Amino acid sequence: MTKxxxxxxAPVWAWAISASLVLVLLALWQGNGYWEYSDGVYSLxxxxxxxxxxxxxxxxxxxxxxxxxxxxxxxxIFDDPVSIRIAMALFDAATSLMTLIxxxxxxxxxxxxxxxxxxxxxxxxxxxxxxxxxxxxxxxxVVLGVALxxxxxxxxxxxxxxxxxxxxxxxxxxxxxVGAVALGRRxxxxxxxLVGAVAIGxxxxxxxxxxxxxxxxxxxxxxxxxxxxxxxxxxxxxxAWNLLPLAVPALLIWVSRDQIRDPALARTLLGATGGGILxxxxxxxxxxxxxxxxxxxxxxxxxxxxGVAGLLSxxxxxxxxxxxxxxxxxxxxxxxxxxxxxxxxPRLFTxxxxxxxxxxxxSPAEVDSAAGAIRSCPSGMTTAAPPFxxxxxxxxxxxxxxxxxxxxxxxxxxxxxxxxxxxxVCTDGAPAP
Numbered sequence: 247m248t249k250x251x252x253x254x255x256a257p258v259w260a261w262a263i264s265a266s267l268v269l270v271l272l273a274l275w276q277g278n279g280y281w282e283y284s285d286g287v288y289s290l291x292x293x294x295x296x297x298x299x300x301x302x303x304x305x306x307x308x309x310x311x312x313x314x315x316x317x318x319x320x321x322x323i324f325d326d327p328v329s330i331r332i333a334m335a336l337f338d339a340a341t342s343l344m345t346l347i348x349x350x351x352x353x354x355x356x357x358x359x360x361x362x363x364x365x366x367x368x369x370x371x372x373x374x375x376x377x378x379x380x381x382x383x384x385x386x387x388v389v390l391g392v393a394l395x396x397x398x399x400x401x402x403x404x405x406x407x408x409x410x411x412x413x414x415x416x417x418x419x420x421x422x423x424v425g426a427v428a429l430g431r432r433x434x435x436x437x438x439x440l441v442g443a444v445a446i447g448x449x450x451x452x453x454x455x456x457x458x459x460x461x462x463x464x465x466x467x468x469x470x471x472x473x474x475x476x477x478x479x480x481x482x483x484x485x486a487w488n489l490l491p492l493a494v495p496a497l498l499i500w501v502s503r504d505q506i507r508d509p510a511l512a513r514t515l516l517g518a519t520g521g522g523i524l525x526x527x528x529x530x531x532x533x534x535x536x537x538x539x540x541x542x543x544x545x546x547x548x549x550x551x552x553g554v555a556g557l558l559s560x561x562x563x564x565x566x567x568x569x570x571x572x573x574x575x576x577x578x579x580x581x582x583x584x585x586x587x588x589x590x591x592p593r594l595f596t597x598x599x600x601x602x603x604x605x606x607x608x609s610p611a612e613v614d615s616a617a618g619a620i621r622s623c624p625s626g627m628t629t630a631a632p633p634f635x636x637x638x639x640x641x642x643x644x645x646x647x648x649x650x651x652x653x654x655x656x657x658x659x660x661x662x663x664x665x666x667x668x669x670x671v672c673t674d675g676a677p678a679p
Contacts, residue, residue, distance in 0.1 A: 257346065257350065257356040257357075257359055257360050258346070260360050261342070261343065261346050261360055261363050264360065264363075264364055265339055265342050265343075265363065265364070265367065268364060268367050268368070269335050269338065269339060269367070272335075272367070272368075272373070272376050272377070273331065273335065273377070275586065276331075276376055276377065277609075277610035278327060278610050278613050278614070278638060279589070279606050279607075279608065279609055279610050279613060280606070280607040280608035280612070280613050280632075280634050280635070281374060281375065281378065281606055281607060282375055282378050282380065282535075282537065282607075282634075283607075283632065283633070283634065283651075284378075284380055284535065284537070285375075285378040285379050285380060285634060286632055286633035286634025286635070286636070286637055286648070287633045287648045287649045287651075288309075288313055288314065288317060288379045288380065288648075289317060289327065289330050289379045289633070289634070289637045290633040290634075290636055290637045290643060290648040291305065291307060291314050291317070291648045291649070292313075292314050292315075292316075292317025292318045292320070292321055292330070292379065293317075293318070293321055293325065293637065294646060294648070295314050295315060295317075295318040296318040296321045296322055296325065299646060300455070301314050301455070301459075301462075302455045302456075302458035302459045302461070302462045302463075303455065303456075303458050304646060305646050305647050305648065305649075305662065306462055306466070306647055306649050306652050306653045306659045306662040307462050307463075307649065308462060308463065308466065308467060308649055308652045309381060309415070309416055309417075309463065310413070310414050310415065310416065310417065310447075310451065310459075310463060311414075311451065311454075311455070311459070312411070312414040312415050313379070313380075313381055313384065313415050313416075316333075316384065317330060317333075317379050319333075320332070320333035327637060327638055330377075330379050331377045332377075333379075334377040334378060334379055334380075334383050334384075335376075335377040337383055337384050337386070337387055338367060338372065338376065338377060338383065340387035341366055341367075341372075341386045341387040341390060341544050342363045342364070342366050342367050343363065344387055344390040344391055344394060344544075345359075345362050345363045345366045345390070345544060345547055345548055346359045346360065346362070346363035347359075347394065348390065348393070348394060348511060348515065348548040349362040349363070349547075349548055349551045349552070351507065351508045351511055352506060352507055352508050352511060352512060352548065352551070352552045352555070353506075353507060353551065353552055353555035354507050355555055358551055358554065358555055358558075359551070361551075362547055362548065362550075362551040365547055366543065366544055366547045368582050369492065369543040369544075369547060369578075369582075370488040370539075370543075370578070370581050370582060370585065370595060371488060371536065371537065371539040371540050371543060372386070372540050372543055372544075373582060373585055373586070374585060374595075374604060375537055375540055380537050380540070381415040381416035381419065382416070382537045382538060382540040382541050383540065384415055385412050385415050385416060385419045385540075385541055386540050386541050386543075386544045387544070388408060388409075388411050388412045388415070388419075389412055389419065389422045389423060389426065389518050389522070389541055389544070389545070390518070390544045390545060390548075391408050392405050392408050392409045392412065392422075392423050392426045392427065392514075392518065393426040393430075393511070393514040393515050393517070393518045393545060394511065394514075395408060395430075396426050396427045396429075396430025396431065396433070396436055396514045397430055397431060397508065397510040397511040397513070397514045398431065398510075399431035399432045402427075402430065402431065402432035402433070402435040402436040402439070403435055403436070403439045404439075405426070405427055405430060405436045405439075405440075406427065406435070406436040406437065406438065406439025406440035406441075406442075406443060407439055407440075407443050409423035409424075409426075409427060409436070409440045409443075410439075410440055410443030410444045410446075410447055413444050413447070414447055417463065418525055418528050418538070419525075419541065420444075421521040421522070421524045421525055422517075422518045422519075422520075422521035422522040422524075422525065422541055422542075422545075423440065423518075423521065424437075424440075424517075424521055425517035425518050425519070425520045425521025425522070425524070426514045426515075426517045426518040426521065427440060427514075427517075428517055429513040429514050429516065429517035430510070430513070430514045430517070431510055461658050461659070462652075462659065465656070465658045466652055466655075466656035466658050466659050467531070467652075467656075469655065469656040469657055469658055470531060470532045470533050470651075470652065470655040470656055471531075471532040471655065472530050472531065472532060473529065473530055473531070473532050473534075478529050478530050480600070481526075481529050481536055482526060482529070483597050483600075484536060484596070484597045484600065484603075484604070485526055485536055485539050486597075487581075487596075487597035487598070488539060488581060488595070488597075489539065489542060489543070489546065490574060490577065490578075491574045491575055491576075491577045491578025491579075491581065492543065492546040492547060492549075492550045492574075492578065493546065493550075493574075494550075494570055494571060494573075494574035495550040495551075495553040495554050495557075495571040495574060495575065496519075496546055496549035496550040496552075496553055497553070498553035498554075498556065498557060498567050498570070498571055499512070499549055499552050499553040499556065501553070501556055501557070501560075501567055502552075502553070502555070502556020502557065502559070502560055503556075505555070505556050505559060505560075506552060506556075512549070512552060515545040515548050515549055516545075516549065518545040519542060519545045519546050519549065522538070522541045522542035522545065523542060525538040525541060525542070526538065526539075532655065533651050533652070533655065536604065553571065554571060557571060580594045581594050581595045582595075589605065589606040589609075590605050590606050590609065591603075591605055592604075592605055613634075613635065613638060616631065616635050616639075617635055617638045617639040618639075620635060620636065620639035620641050620672075621639050621640070621641065623641070623672030624672060626670075627670050627671065627672040628641065628642045628643055628644045628645070628646075628669050628670065628671055628672070629641050629642070629643055629644065629671065629672060629673075630643075630644050630671045630673060631643075633648040633649075633650075636648075644666045644669040644671050645662065645665040645666030645667070645668065645669040646665075647662050647663075647665065647666045650666065653666065
């Protein structure tokens with residue numbers, strides 16, 4: 247018995263050491279670089295919550311409240327951008343650990359489970375958005391947890407409850423959650439607990455924030471308008487390019503489907519992946535971004551590992567599936583290496599024929615310079631710089647409105663726009679938004 251326990255614990259210890267090393271190296275690589283506009287919006291919003299401001303009433307907020315209070319909790323420990331990065335890195339680690347568990351259940355291969363857990367930390371969009379305060383960063387391990395729980399009949403209620411947490415981060419995350427529970431065991435119970443928990447969350451939010459939360463999260467979101475098909479098609483092409491290296495080996499799971507050790511888990515992961523792909527339809531809403539790909543990558547890694555395990559265990563598999571899987575994984579490695587080596591111009595990460603790509607906005611040195619310029623302004627004045635730079639400079643943004651996009655696009659939030667317009671703004675040395 248002792249020997250069995252040690253054998254099962256060995257991959258976990260190997261994962262803990264390896265994942266810690268990878269996360270430290272990623273932190274050194276990322277520094278305080280500026281990658282994502284929304285990260286700054288949510289981080290600055292979290293700081294305002296920490297200082298007593300109320301979302302939806304004192305400042306506009308386009309998402310449910312859970313993410314803001316989660317960020318405020320991290321900043322309560324130490325009010326510095328590093329706290330956000332550490333907290334979000336822990337969620338990346340949670341995604342990695344759940345991948346380890348899922349792949350072990352699917353394949354029974356400890357070494358493959360460990361490798362998959364390392365890969366999920368550096369899949370293209372998870373790497374690009376590493377440790378950023380985004381609904382998808384927190385939502386990825388939550389959705390993966392829903393898939394793991396929904397595959398077990400005795401844990402159906404917990405799958406529904408955890409799914410409600412995902413909705414509390416971002417309403418659209420209901421899609422991968424429903425995909426997972428719909429293909430799980432005792433789906434009726436999961437759905438019942440999901441609906442009940444979401445209903446309680448909605449009522450509690452209305453009790454705490456009144457109708458302001460509905461105006462911000464629902465009405466304003468509808469008013470932001472739609473993007474053109476040409477623009478969205480470009481985003482879809484980028485998503486397809488970055489998901490292709492995982493999709494090819496994942497599709498090969500069909501070849502070795504009889505060797506899957508936990509078919510119920512494979513089904514819930516497939517449902518989560520399908521629901522995540524449906525999230526790409528939300529890109530039509532003006533202001534949405536490809537960060538939704540993060541939620542797709544984790545379950546897809548698990549399915550891809552299952553496909554690879556089938557190829558490794560079968561001697562009768564034709565050469566072409568093995569060549570296709572190897573080529574796809576090599577392409578994925580090149581995309582990741584391109585981003586790591588040249589974050590300001592990741593040629594292979596960016597889809598072919600694209601005029602521009604999802605490169606880093608500002609390097610750590612550029613962020614330090616811009617933040618220094620903002621700090622040179624008188625302390626009593628606000629800044630019109632992007633929220634990320636205001637957050638790093640420790641200064642307040644104009645009108646205490648981090649999400650300038652939503653207040654500019656949604657007439658329902660005009661009062662926040664007017665408040666921002668009346669603010670005393672220092673522009674000396676501050677970069678343009």
